[in-house]
Amino acid sequence: DTGVSQNPRHKITKRGQNVTFRCDPISEHNRLYWYRQTLGQGPEFLTYFQNEAQLEKSRLLSDRFSAERPKGSFSTLEIQRTEQGDSAMYLCASSLGLAGENIQYFGAGTRLSVL
Amino acid sequence: KQEVTQIPAALSVPEGENLVLNCSFTDSAIYNLQWFRQDPGKGLTSLLLIQSSQREQTSGRLNASLDKSSGRSTLYIAASQPGDSATYLCLLDSWGKLQFGAGTQVVVTP
Numbered sequence: 001d002t003g004v005s006q007n008p009r010h011k012i013t014k015r016g017q018n019v020t021f022r023c024d025p026i027s028e029h030n031r032l033y034w035y036r037q038t039l040g041q042g043p044e045f046l047t048y049f050q051n052e053a054q055l056e057k058s059r060l061l062s063d064r065f066s067a068e069r070p071k072g073s074f075s076t077l078e079i080q081r082t083e084q085g086d087s088a089m090y091l092c093a094s095s096l097g098l099a100g101e102n103i104q105y106f107g108a109g110t111r112l113s114v115l
Numbered sequence: 116k117q118e119v120t121q122i123p124a125a126l127s128v129p130e131g132e133n134l135v136l137n138c139s140f141t142d143s144a145i146y147n148l149q150w151f152r153q154d155p156g157k158g159l160t161s162l163l164l165i166q167s168s169q170r171e172q173t174s175g176r177l178n179a180s181l182d183k184s185s186g187r188s189t190l191y192i193a194a195s196q197p198g199d200s201a202t203y204l205c206l207l208d209s210w211g212k213l214q215f216g217a218g219t220q221v222v223v224t225p
Binding site: 040045048055091093108 | 119121146147149151157158159160161164204206208211212213214215216217218
């Protein structure tokens with residue numbers, strides 16, 4: 001059990017470029033979550049997957065954002081045509097997804113800076 | 116829409132004092148509530164999870180209570196230590212609707 005892994009740790013991009021982040025959950029965890037956190041705020045929920053199915057998606061997730069979990073293992077979060085307001089820490093978490101046992105374990109995050 | 120509030124936003128206590136952190140919510144229809152700590156520039160570390168049917172959970176010096184009728188959860192940390200300095204966040208799972216509070220930043224002074 002190596003924990004939740006996120007790559008890259010840091011990403012600097014120019015406005016208008018596309019970026020993609022990857023999250024590898026804890027092995028055998030069925031649920032995978034994406035959050036966004038800006039300085040001084042609590043994380044904001046973006047979306048979550050149960051295996052490969054995307055079950056919930058925040059209204060914060062505009063058309064420029066898309067997430068996938070094609071085989072129910074790792075997930076990617078893509079932001080198209082980045083804007084300066086997208087600068088934030090993007091956090092991924094995973095959980096077993098069983099009734100009564102849904103502790104979320106977080107990765108270290110990917111810090112995005114849009115210039 | 117669920118509103119989650121953590122007051123105070125910041126707290127400073129001398130080493131050895133007990134910490135009391137609050138998390139208030141407006142909708143009692145929750146599945147569970149989870150407490151985390153976050154160190155500067157780092158991800159979140161899970162502390163305790165309370166199921167909707169539970170009143171409290173304990174782990175070492177930490178105790179978390181849940182009172183759905185009053186819309187409140189409290190995290191107690193006994194005999195605080197400088198290593199407890201961090202931001203503490205609560206996360207509400209309202210049956211798939213997930214919402215964090217803004218956090219309470221705690222400083223424990225030696």
